[in-house]
Amino acid sequence: VRPPTSRRAPAPSSNSEPRPRRRRLRRRDLPHETVALARFLIGKLLVRQIDGETLVGRIVETEAYVVDDPASHAYRGMTARNKSMFALHAHAYVYRIYGTSWCLNVSSEAAGIGAAALIRAAEPLVGTAAMRRRRGRDGLSDLELARGPGNLCRAFGIDAELDGIDLDADPRLALADDGTVPEVGSSVRIGLTRAADRELRFYARGSAAVSGRRALSP
DNA sequence: CAGAGGATCGGCT
DNA sequence: GCCGATCCTCTGG
Numbered sequence: 502v503r504p505p506t507s508r509r510a511p512a513p514s515s516n517s518e519p520r521p522r523r524r525r526l527r528r529r530d531l532p533h534e535t536v537a538l539a540r541f542l543i544g545k546l547l548v549r550q551i552d553g554e555t556l557v558g559r560i561v562e563t564e565a566y567v568v569d570d571p572a573s574h575a576y577r578g579m580t581a582r583n584k585s586m587f588a589l590h591a592h593a594y595v596y597r598i599y600g601t602s603w604c605l606n607v608s609s610e611a612a613g614i615g616a617a618a619l620i621r622a623a624e625p626l627v628g629t630a631a632m633r634r635r636r637g638r639d640g641l642s643d644l645e646l647a648r649g650p651g652n653l654c655r656a657f658g659i660d661a662e663l664d665g666i667d668l669d670a671d672p673r674l675a676l677a678d679d680g681t682v683p684e685v686g687s688s689v690r691i692g693l694t695r696a697a698d699r700e701l702r703f704y705a706r707g708s709a710a711v712s713g714r715r716a717l718s719p
Numbered sequence: 720c721a722g723a724g725g726a727t728c729g730g731c732t
Numbered sequence: 733g734c735c736g737a738t739c740c741t742c743t744g745g
Contacts, residue, residue, distance in 0.1 A: 564726070572726070582741060600738030602727050619726055638729090651727050692726055 520680040523548070523557075528591040528669040531676070535609040538590065539565035539618035540703050542607065544683035547623050548675040551658045554631050558623030558647050558657070559681070561705040562712060564690045566617050568610065572696040575615025585665045586615040593674060595654070595664040602651025603660050607668060607676070621691070621702075623647040624710040625656070632656035649712040683708070688717040 523546055532538045542563050549556040566573040566586075574583040574596070585594035586608055594606040594617050606617035625632055625646045632646045635656055647653040654660065659674070668676055683705040690702045691713045704711045704718050711718045 566726075574726080577742090580742070596726090597738095597740065599725060599727050600740065604726060606726085621726085649727070690726075694725085 523677040523679040526668075526676040526678055528589070530678070531591050531607075533590040533610055535567045535616040535618060536565045536701065538607065538609045539563040539701070540685055540687075542618055542620065542676070543685045543703050543705050544681045546626070546677040546679060547620065547657065548677050549628075549657045549659070550673055552631075554628055556628035556631060556657055557626045557677075558632075558653075559626055559705075559710075560620055560623050561683075561708040561710050562620075562622035562718075563703050564619040564621060565609075565701040565703075566606070566619060567701065568614060568616050570616075570696055570699070570701075572690065572693045572699075573616065575617075579615060583615060586617045587613055588665065591668045591676075593663050593666045593668055593671075595659060595661055597661070598651065603654035604650040605654055605657075605659050605663075619650060620653060621650045622704075622708075622710050622712050623653055623657075624705075624708060644710045648710050686718060688713075691717070 532541050542560050545560050547558050547560055575586045579587050582596055585592055588608045589612040590609045592608040594608055596604055598604050606619045608617045610616045625643050629643050635658055636646055647656045663674055686704050686706045687700050688702045689700055
């Protein structure tokens with residue numbers, strides 16, 4: 502039973518262990534297989550350079566959109582919107598949803614195969630003031646700044662301009678590793694109508710920055 | 720070329 | 733929990 506005042510146990514970033522300086526992840530460091538990539542990204546860092554500032558968050562929630570997946574944008578083949586999903590792994594796929602929000606994915610698999618890992622939430626570590634400014638809403642705690650895929654993109658200033666970029670080398674957006682090893686849980690994906698039963702969502706256990714109903718992240 | 724609907728969010732009941 | 737906002741993209745005729 503959890504204490505009523507705190508929604509979740511301490512997040513992975515609250516470990517007091519010294520850890521190595523963060524190191525940019527190159528393409529060769531990332532699993533190319535979609536589910537392995539989605540799981541691997543939990544605990545890694547998202548590093549954004551924008552307007553002369555550095556924003557860093559720890560990824561705490563992802564979803565896999567695999568080959569032959571009716572819920573995937575790539576299910577019916579390549580289109581103008583989803584072509585970044587067909588890029589070699591470690592490219593960004595950024596798209597607009599509901600006319601209101603952006604979503605960030607990391608492409609997976611070989612060139613020509615449409616699959617990706619959606620980044621659904623991050624725990625802000627560096628640049629929280631800038632993230633709060635970008636969210637444009639009052640009263641948000643740090644842990645709410647990048648909770649949910651649309652909120653994450655808003656906080657990090659991610660939009661169509663970053664669609665298709667190579668996360669291996671682009672100066673504007675990178676993945677990094679600081680040696681943190683979180684405990685990873687899994688569940689069904691959030692917000693889907695098709696293939697809603699597949700267990701393809703991954704999250705950092707104990708993180709207060711994950712989205713979705715609490716029952717999905719025990 | 721019209722129409723439906725979506726990997727969301729936030730406000731309201 | 734429910735619902736509307738908002739704007740493309742994709743589909744079918």
